[in-house]
Amino acid sequence: MAAASVGSSHFGVTDNQKRWFVVGVALSKILVPQIRPFVEQEVMKEYNNLKTSHNIHVQTTSGRLQRWPPRKFLKYENVNGNDAHPKLPGGRYNYSLFDCRVLSHIDFARLYVDNYMAKFNAFDEHCDASAVLLLLGGVPVFSAVVQAAAADVRMARNDWAHCVFSKWDQAKFQQTFIEMEDLVRAMALPAADEGKILGELNDWETKGMQLCMNSPVDPALLQLVQQEIKSLEDNLDKLSVEFEEERAKVRQEVLKVAADLEEMKQSVLRLKNGQQNLECRTSEVEGRVNDIEERINAFEGDANQRIGNVESFQQNTESRSGLVESRMDNIENRMEDFQGDANQRIANLESFQQNTESRSGQVESRMDNIENRMEDFQEKCQSLTLRERESTLTSSPQKKPAAMPEKLVELIRREYKGAVLCPFPWCEDELQLELSNVFTRLQIVSKKKERAKQTDDNVNMTDVFRPHAECAKPRVVLIEGDPGMGQNNVLSEACI
16 A cells, blocks of 8 residues: 555656655745745835834844744844854753844844754845745735745645655645645735746646656656756755754755666667667658558559549440430431331322323323324325325426425414423323414524534524535434423424
8 A cells, every 4th residue: 555655667766756856846946936035025024114113123132022923932043143152051042142133134034934944144045945934924024825825835845855755646746736826826926927936836747747657758858857856956955954864865865866867868768769760660661651652542543544534435425325315216206207208208109100100191192193193194295295296297397396385384383273282291281381382483503513613604494404515415414402492393393
């Protein structure tokens, strides 16, 4: 149970010893040095008041101020070398030999402390924590709240000076810092000074908790602690103790803490070196990991790009497939429409073909009729020609030139006077043109044989077979013209 209360550590210094050391630093290096000037200021104020009210600076032994406040006995053996006078039997001071004049506020402060503490000649490091806390708790210039807070801190200081490590557990450690902070607040210091002291106390409380953790300590913290240990060791000679054994014990513990912290520092340095080596290896591993990550990222980027291309191609293919399907549907619809239209047109063609065949039969019948009529007409022409020749021969023995066959022309005109022309056999009933309305007298224009150059000479139909300069006996005549100009009619007329 005792071991548990003291705490353990990886080194020879226990956690309680570490807390004890941190409290010593907080008392001697932070709290007392910073409140000492304010204590001196208030003590001087009280001393000046007593000079006015009790002439304490010129008082005699018999008329000295023995108590101030009434419950506090003033110790004149601490001033003017009075402790050097021979004592009465029984060890009591011989006050009749004392010089009881209080010549300064320093002498006034000595009246409130024990004789072994009254070695200071100024409010400096010789006026240690014990003396300052006694002044705060005894001089009536300080309020009751300050005196109570100072008494609590002084008890903690005594536990520290007696090196009772079993008391310095976590609860005692935290309570001591709370009491020191309460004292600072009770003194009603200027806000800047109060904030500074409280901040430093809180900082050292945190450092003490870090020192007690079973983990590597920050090298900078160890360096700072070692500096404070050296400073604390130097101040041990100025420490107010009733017995030198107490000073020696404190020195011994401080040195022990210093040695163990040095060992801790070396361990931390070894850990730091190991950490550096580990960091180097970690950096190498991180480099390889970064390289692998870069390669993975590159692979992922390439894969994502390819996947994106495939997805884009898939989307494009799906879009094109949809378009193709739409076009196929459109084609099918158009094929159906075309098939329906084609079937309709085929039906129309078949109907037209049947109608054409029917009309062709009618045309052929009419052509046969026309041919028969033409044959009759030719026979009539031949008969008329013979009659004309016979009439000519009987009327005149001499041979006369042939005359224009007016009768023949008259007969032809009579034959074609009411004739109609049907350009398209399939619309014979709808489109019929009277020959008298569309007939145009044709003209024949000759061409030269070389390169078929057209001339300005008009040729009569009866002169097409007459000899000319390029041919003595024409037997073949070429009739040219644009389509529909009447080449067939000219040919028929020429033949007739």
